[in-house]
Amino acid sequence: MTKHVAIIGAGVVGASAAFELSKDPSIKLTIYDEGTGQGTYAAAGIISPWLSRRRNKKWYRMVKEGAAFYPGFLCDVMGGDAVSPFVYRNVGTLLIKKKPEYLREMLAIGEKRRLDAPEIGDLKILSSEEIRNKIPVYEGSDSALWASGGARVDGGKLVDLLLHTAVENGATLIRKRAELAQTGDKYTIRADESDQLFDSVVLSSAAWLPMLLEPLNYEVDIRPQKGQLAVLELTDFETGSWPVVMPQGEADIIPFEQGRVVIGATHENDQGFDLSIDESKVRTLIDETAGSFSQQLSQAKVSNYRSGTRAYTSDYAPFFGEVPGLPHAYAASGLGSTGLTAGPLVGKCLAQLVQGIPPELPVEDYPIGQYVKKRDR
Ligand SMILES: Cc1cc2nc3c(=O)[nH]c(=O)nc-3n(C[C@H](O)[C@H](O)[C@H](O)COP(=O)(O)OP(=O)(O)OC[C@H]3O[C@@H](n4cnc5c(N)ncnc54)[C@H](O)[C@@H]3O)c2cc1C
Structure with a gap:
């Protein structure tokens, strides 16, 4: 029936x-x-749950298995064909930190987690020069933890x-x-x-x-939480293979295909379901996130803004x-x-x-x- x-x-x-x-x-x-x-x-698009210090084991299981589920699921959706890189791409993740001892601590956490999450891929601490090899516009002097299994998706x-x-x-x-x-x-x-x-x-x-x-x-x-972000245009660069960057601070840098780079997002608990864009707030986010990473990126043209609502218990x-x-x-x-x-x-x-x-x-x-x-x- x-x-x-x-x-x-x-x-x-x-x-x-x-x-x-x-x-x-x-x-x-x-x-x-x-x-x-x-x-x-509205989402930024990061699929990289392993390098978090959040301790909730049930949450971690859900996101770890969620990340591992993606490739097979997309293969099923595509009937065995490869999914477009405009939708999803395994580009790796860079976790940038000022203090080298913090990176070593995260490397140890990552290596432990890899035992039951092999999809985290290779883990390595990269120098600023090695970061530049992956993202030529990087101007910082900090090192980063590289996880080759990270991915990004256009929600x-x-x-x-x-x-x-x-x-x-x-x-x-x-x-x-x-x-x-x-x-x-x-x-x-x-x-x-x-x-x-x-x-x-x-x-x-x-x-x-x-x-x-x-x-x-x-x-x-x-309860609702508002998130705003900006999409920047770095048209002189082929950004499709650049990794996701998680710098210090509230926001992340998520490069997509054809020079599109997302910077976001805000976490606003006092805005209810409001979706209006506060350009000055997003500008501050861009300056704080991209300013020390790359002047070229922080000065890039904003092609559009997005705003959405997250759900929290x-x-x-x-x-x-x-x-x-x-x-x-x-x-x-x-x-x-x-x-x-x-x-x-x-x-x-x-x-x-x-x-x-x-x-x-x-x-x-x-x-x-x-x-x-x-x-x-
Ligand atoms: C700015 C921002 C950045 C984010 N970045 C990331 C990230 O990088 N990585 C990550 O993993 N997560 C990220 N998230 C979180 C992630 O986007 C959400 O947790 C996830 O998309 C929630 O999906 P959902 O299907 O549960 O809800 P939603 O995507 O919110 O979908 C719910 C849908 O239900 C519809 N709806 C509600 N009520 C009704 C009704 N009565 N009738 C008909 N339709 C209805 C709504 O219109 C909406 O379309 C981000 C979120 C935001 C806002």
Whole structure:
């Protein structure tokens, strides 16, 4: 019997779930996306979770396995062909630090982590001259830790690819805001005055999960965080093979193809869902991040700005699973600043839950019941 499944929210999580579910001939899939304020379209694009000092082991497992999942997942999406470097490319990561002892400490952490994360690749401390061999515009004198397994992804292009493939596989994409209601043991979704009935729903609406579940009387521990970044143009350089740079400070440098270099992002906890661009704030970020790295980069023309919303729980831990009290409704959120890294794997886990398959990540380690609660009244 055909199962009617809906996905609400098509950022990287929902679009990845959509790709997985669209391959299942027993499922008729409808995807709803309102298309505003996506975290994914704004994201900087770093896939390099290993050189973090964050101690949450369950989070680390999710992002480590998320990074390892990417190449095989993209191969599956491309039907065995290579993915375009405009979408994803393994370019390596450079972690720049002023103090050599800090780099040696991070090298030791990386080598330990490589035992169960071989995808981190080669690890080596590079001199400033060796950094210049990889990025000719580097003017600093600091050294860096090199991890050859780092990658970068264009979140918007990835989502477009996943949705295009899901639609080719037979899914329906509705670019509207959806409202959710329970109807007996099924779910009604209303979009643009039209109602449809579903057996199972995936709620991948990230920072907007509280609004989606509010009419069903749920309280959701999720808050929005605004992030802004700039895309610079270094048109005289072929930047496609340059590694991702994580300098000291709040922001990173992420080179893409054809001279496009992203610098970002801000982490603003007091702006709610506002998406307006504050050019002076981004200018400060560029000066602080690129100023000591390369004058050429910090003076490059800004081709555009992006702004998006990250979703955080109060203890910064991500969650996914079946919504307590809503059978066959599955949600994920709280992926914070590493959701582009974890997103495809989390999307696959949501798809597996819909299909009744044990998910690749242990669902009990990311307990949704701690963050999504039905109110008493
Ligand atoms: C500036 C910035 C930089 C970042 N950089 C990185 C990075 O370098 N590396 C990394 O790993 N992560 C990064 N992140 C984090 C990452 O982008 C997010 O964690 C991730 O994209 C979240 O994906 P998602 O699918 O859960 O949510 P989103 O991408 O936010 O998608 C949710 C979607 O649901 C839709 N929606 C919500 N409610 C409804 C409704 N009722 N009906 C229909 N549609 C609805 C929204 O419109 C949206 O399109 C960054 C985030 C930001 C903002």
